[in-house]
Amino acid sequence: xxxxxxxxxxxxxxxxxxxxxxxxxxxxxxxxxxxxxxxxxxxxxxxxxxxxxxxxxxxxxxxxxxxxxxxxxxxxxxxxxxxxxxxxxxxxxxxxxxxxxxxxxxxxxxxxxxxxxxxxxxxxxxxx
Amino acid sequence: xxxxxxxxxxxxxxxxxxxxxxxxxxxxxxxxxxxxxxxxxxxxxxxxxxxxxxxxxxxxxxxxxxxxxxxxxxxxxxxxxxxxxxxxxxxxxxxxxxxxxxxxxxxxxxxxxxxxxxxxxxxxxxxxxxxxxxxxxxxxxxxxxxxxxxxxxxxxxxxxxxxxxxxxxxxxxxxxxxxxxxxxxxxxxxxxxxxxxxxxxxxxxxxxxxxxxxxxxxxxxxxxxxxxxxxxxxxxxxxxxxxxxxxxxxxxxxxxxxxxxxxxxxxxxxxxxxxxxxxxxxxxxxxxxxxxxxxxxxxxxxxxxxxxxxxxxxxxxxxxxxxxxxxxxxxxxxxxxxxxxxxxxxxxxxxxxxxxxxxxxxxxxxxxxxxxxxxxxxxxxxxxxxxxxxxxxxxxxxxxxxxxxxxxxxxxxxxxxxxxxxxxxxxxxxxxxxxxxxxxxxxxxxxxxxxxxxxxxxxxxxxxxxxxxxxxxxxxxxxxxx
Numbered sequence: 001x002x003x004x005x006x007x008x009x010x011x012x013x014x015x016x017x018x019x020x021x022x023x024x025x026x027x028x029x030x031x032x033x034x035x036x037x038x039x040x041x042x043x044x045x046x047x048x049x050x051x052x053x054x055x056x057x058x059x060x061x062x063x064x065x066x067x068x069x070x071x072x073x074x075x076x077x078x079x080x081x082x083x084x085x086x087x088x089x090x091x092x093x094x095x096x097x098x099x100x101x102x103x104x105x106x107x108x109x110x111x112x113x114x115x116x117x118x119x120x121x122x123x124x125x126x127x128x
Numbered sequence: 129x130x131x132x133x134x135x136x137x138x139x140x141x142x143x144x145x146x147x148x149x150x151x152x153x154x155x156x157x158x159x160x161x162x163x164x165x166x167x168x169x170x171x172x173x174x175x176x177x178x179x180x181x182x183x184x185x186x187x188x189x190x191x192x193x194x195x196x197x198x199x200x201x202x203x204x205x206x207x208x209x210x211x212x213x214x215x216x217x218x219x220x221x222x223x224x225x226x227x228x229x230x231x232x233x234x235x236x237x238x239x240x241x242x243x244x245x246x247x248x249x250x251x252x253x254x255x256x257x258x259x260x261x262x263x264x265x266x267x268x269x270x271x272x273x274x275x276x277x278x279x280x281x282x283x284x285x286x287x288x289x290x291x292x293x294x295x296x297x298x299x300x301x302x303x304x305x306x307x308x309x310x311x312x313x314x315x316x317x318x319x320x321x322x323x324x325x326x327x328x329x330x331x332x333x334x335x336x337x338x339x340x341x342x343x344x345x346x347x348x349x350x351x352x353x354x355x356x357x358x359x360x361x362x363x364x365x366x367x368x369x370x371x372x373x374x375x376x377x378x379x380x381x382x383x384x385x386x387x388x389x390x391x392x393x394x395x396x397x398x399x400x401x402x403x404x405x406x407x408x409x410x411x412x413x414x415x416x417x418x419x420x421x422x423x424x425x426x427x428x429x430x431x432x433x434x435x436x437x438x439x440x441x442x443x444x445x446x447x448x449x450x451x452x453x454x455x456x457x458x459x460x461x462x463x464x465x466x467x468x469x470x471x472x473x474x475x476x477x478x479x480x481x482x483x484x485x486x487x488x489x490x491x492x493x494x495x496x497x498x499x500x501x502x503x504x505x506x507x508x509x510x511x512x513x514x515x516x517x518x519x520x521x522x523x524x525x526x527x528x529x530x531x532x533x534x535x536x537x538x539x540x541x542x543x544x545x546x547x548x549x550x551x552x553x554x555x556x557x558x559x560x561x562x563x564x565x566x567x568x569x570x571x572x573x574x575x576x577x578x579x580x581x582x583x584x585x586x587x588x589x590x591x592x593x594x595x596x597x598x599x600x601x602x603x604x605x606x607x608x609x610x
Contacts, residue, residue, distance in 0.1 A: 061376055068320055068369055102330040105225040105372040108379060108396040109201030125201055127225040128331050
């Protein structure tokens with residue numbers, strides 16, 4: 001979605017787990033395109049945060065860090081356990097990808113996770 | 129949203145939002161702009177963000193927006209704020225994720241016509257020697273040595289045979305901000321930086337070959353080494369993943385500090401801590417280390433640019449040299465002294481998308497520039513006009529010695545990619561005589577000149593307000609971006 005200096009992503013999920021996965025998938029769609037092929041690598045991620053917004057930022061920041069260090073785009077996210085402030089997941093990715101928008105960091109800018117009858121939604125602003 | 133009626137005009141290029149606008153404002157907010165630029169700021173949330181900065185504990189005098197202001201997070205981009213210790217805070221949002229994103233300019237005595245046959249070769253050679261994009265940096269060192277980069281900055285690079293002592297003299301803070309502590313930088317940030325030392329990065333970062341097309345102040349231009357019709361080089365980049373990680377780390381850490389010190393904030397990205405607190409000092413030390421990484425980065429890139437010139441031009445062009453004009457930071461926090469109400473105070477100056485612009489009286493400048501003023505480097509967006517200005521003593525009083533940093537965006541990256549094709553843009557720029565080497569066509573489209581404000585308007589405001597004077601104008605003839 002439109003955001004002047006950076007990039008903003010509006011994320012939806014029918015439940016908390018789906019919301020978290022969709023946020024990750026959306027971030028990588030902004031950052032890259034890739035072929036549909038079996039993942040070539042996987043990592044386990046385990047996080048604990050003070051609130052939902054911080055968990056979301058920590059999750060995406062962790063993926064961003066791994067992306068940069070491993071040169072991998074993560075395309076599959078298996079949630080093993082989740083609560084409003086904790087998350088354990090296995091993430092799988094590919095080394096075969098082409099860059100789109102370079103994301104430098106995940107920000108807290110205007111970040112409010114809304115719970116509605118349809119599920120969860122938020123707008124995430126990335127520094128680019 | 130702020131409306132026109134909320135803004136008072138104080139002068140031709142100066143506007144103010146008074147403290148009566150909102151109950152939580154501690155000081156007023158001032159905006160340097162012309163009518164058209166001011167109107168443009170009303171279309172995003174940049175002025176609301178500026179008003180938010182006036183709520184920071186310990187903020188003094190007023191907070192400022194430069195004419196290239198646009199919406200950021202926490203602070204707007206193009207924002208300046210000063211706070212006074214001990215209550216005065218330091219805020220990572222007031223400095224930005226790309227700590228010490230900045231510009232280095234080298235000038236030469238090579239005339240454009242002499243260089244013309246070799247521009248493509250030079251671009252290809254620079255593209256080969258200077259890592260760009262999301263990849264690794266060009267320098268491999270041990271982790272112990274890397275800590276020295278964080279604490280010694282560009283001086284470390286000179287010790288390793290990159291560049292010269294004169295380059296250091298002509299760098300803000302001589303390429304090393306005092307107070308840096310590698311121990312305050314997380315291992316994760318070091319891992320990212322260690323991998324990327326000596327690289328241009330991507331996004332709005334670029335390496336440019338320019339022609340100095342116009343000189344406004346011959347006397348100052350001569351001392352700066354700027355000759356009309358000759359070539360200059362601009363290097364625009366920052367602290368890469370290290371700075372981004374440091375900012376992320378401390379935005380997270382300071383969420384707790386805000387609660388500990390009972391600080392109320394209108395925006396979570398304004399998280400902060402009293403400068404004199406342990407948290408505030410830790411952030412400053414990590415921020416300074418990140419700034420030193422960025423200066424080292426630009427320093428080694430400049431070294432490779434010189435090597436590219438040697439490779440391509442030796443034996444082809446008569447004797448030439450590439451001399452550093454200056455290197456400025458435009459995302460940084462500094463401790464500087466200012467007079468307020470007749471008293472001298474040590475203040476924490478936040479510049480986010482703003483450049484230091486010290487005047488002739490400043491003893492902080494290299495000896496050769498004392499009595500003249502500091503070069504203020506204002507790159508336009510990739511492929512457009514840039515300016516070199518000189519700082520004034522008036523700026524100390526008007527803007528905490530600060531000026532604009534560039535053009536400021538008018539179009540989001542999303543819209544730019546949807547409406548502009550990178551390949552078309554590359555062809556159009558070539559038709560204008562600008563050769564472009566880019567790693568990603570999508571990335572190129574995001575940086576299209578049409579996505580940015582007119583830098584000339586921005587510079588005219590700054591010059592008209594007496595903050596800095598025009599010295600020279602540069603036009604690109606070759607651009608590399610990641």
